[in-house]
Amino acid sequence: MEKSSKIIVGISIGDINGIGLEIILKTFEDKRMLDFCTPVLFGSSKVVSYHKKLLGSETNIHGIHSADKTVHGKINLVNAWKEDVNIDLGKITPEGGKYALKSLAAAADALKNKTIDLLITAPINKENIQSDEFHFPGHTEYLEEHFNGKSLMILMTDELRIGLITGHIPVSHVAEAITPELIKEKVEIMHRSLYQDFNINKPKIAVLGLNPHCGDKGVIGKEDDEIIRPTITEIKETGKLVFGPYAADGFFGSKTYKQFDGVLAMYHDQGLAPFKALSFGNGVNFTAGLEVVRTSPDHGTGYDIAGKNIANSDSFEEALFAAIKIYRNRNELLELEANALKTK
Structure with missing residues (x-):
């Protein structure tokens, strides 16, 4: 060569x-x-x-x-x-x-x-x-x-990076797949990627909730309060700038994603549907991690x-x-x- x-x-x-x-x-x-x-x-x-x-x-x-x-x-x-x-x-x-x-x-x-x-x-x-x-x-x-x-699928443009906690699995399996260990793993991969791949020294990461309205305090599901929220609190104690959970509809509708360097969605279409609505034809699929x-x-x-x-x-x-x-x-x-x- x-x-x-x-x-x-x-x-x-x-x-x-x-x-x-x-x-x-x-x-x-x-x-x-x-x-x-x-x-x-x-x-x-x-x-x-x-x-x-x-x-x-x-x-x-x-x-x-x-x-x-x-x-x-x-x-x-x-x-x-x-x-x-x-x-x-x-x-x-x-x-x-x-x-x-x-x-x-x-x-x-x-x-x-x-x-x-x-x-x-x-x-x-x-x-x-x-x-x-x-x-x-x-x-x-x-x-x-x-x-x-261990990888993380990130869909990205210059303005938006969305990673997936769970990837290509049936929706019926999503809730059982979401564990504190998996959330921590994906946050760690995204945090490292934002630092080494995108030159962001102190990345801010948003984590979306699983259920509509993040479960409405258990009325529409308990996973947000029993799994996701405590895990985010635990991750914050390590010094990472991780926030959430956010209800996905309001998060994208109010353009809150613009305040973060990376977003973690709980499942495939929760992340990819808004991503492609905002940037289809100009986006990139990146395998981080x-x-x-x-x-x-x-x-x-x-x-x-x-x-x-x-x-x-x-x-x-x-x-x-x-x-x-x-x-x-x-x-x-x-x-x-x-x-x-x-x-x-």
Whole structure:
């Protein structure tokens, strides 16, 4: 690999029948993007060529055998498979899931081997990707196991960062999953991430309640008073600026979220519904808590518009810039901490 200070961005291409490759190709149509990073796609030259022809894209792709052969100043492509693949745009097919996983696994291995610096994942379909190798609700859980860590899904823009206490689980299981230990774990991950990934020295974190009106003193549920509120009080005693629980409707309706650096929602839609209402198409999904940096756009496979050349690449571009910034912030903090130790 050529020596360079440029960050090497690994990209999994997602479901081959969706809009993943379209938003990737559109992002790098602007050659100035190569001033910020060196991209490495994990996929197939045949699949990429199919999408390029369909979209009329003139984006040049440079094939390489492995990520350690990356050439800076080019859009690199590692062929994660060589066989022909049937592409059926807009359809949920076994092939779509199989090759989305091949791309993701190759990218994750390169990230683990440090031949790429960070990872951006294009959208997958959670149904057709299921297999013996992928038995997870989504990217977040797959990467958590792959890198042996505890993660936190954060949906973010410049103004809003929402993490999830519980992630991809049925609503019927949410209440039983919320424990003091889980709340403490997720608060700790968010606190650390706000400090190391976003350069916020004393982050303020809001925690949402579980029940409507935070249970109305037990009338609509006891979890807020018996589990969430005492846990927040306990966390405060450690010196962290953690507040709540807040009723989610009023919290977002009154724009109270603007007073905090991070927000923790109790379950998936409690956090993602207001987030996407406020910022859909410009948001980023960030996997906090792991030793590696991974982001993705805030939307799905877009089967309904696949191949029509109308997909918007804004969220993918935001994911790219967010990942680069987070990666740099982490490295700067490591350098500062290392220099502080040397002076002692």
